[in-house]
Structure formats: structure tokens, C-alpha cells
Amino acid sequence: MRVVVVVLLIAIVASLASALVFVYRDRGQGKTRAVRALSLRVGLSLVLFLLLMAAYRFGWIGDRL
Numbered sequence: 001m002r003v004v005v006v007v008l009l010i011a012i013v014a015s016l017a018s019a020l021v022f023v024y025r026d027r028g029q030g031k032t033r034a035v036r037a038l039s040l041r042v043g044l045s046l047v048l049f050l051l052l053m054a055a056y057r058f059g060w061i062g063d064r065l
Contacts (some may be wrong), residue, residue, distance in 0.1 A: 001060055008048045015041040 019037035026033065055061045 001055055004051070005048065008044060008051070012041055012044045012048070015044060 015037050019034045019041065022034040022037060023031075052061070
């Protein structure tokens, strides 16, 4: 489970970085690549959130205090 979360976090950061590169490289001509990268980041974040909620619900992760 830990590996999946780390891979998703790395993918989210990579998508955010690629959107930043597209914004600087395109200089306002076309924002479709940056918008696509940011929407991918939002989708990955949503998948990560839902995965963490399901993992907590099924007892794969728990509250260790």
C-alpha cells in the first residue's frame, strides 16, 4: 500500500512540474497542454484520496497512536 501511495504522489508532482514547464514554454499561445497536465493532477489526487479512504475503510491502514 505504501508503494502505491508513493508512486501516486510522485506522479502528482511530476504532472504539476510538467504543467509548469508547459506554461513557461508555450508563453500563452496554447494552454491546452498545461490544462491537460493540471487536470491529470487533479484526477490523480482524487484517485489517491479515494484509495486512502477505501484503504482505511477496509482496514488496510489504521490509526496507530
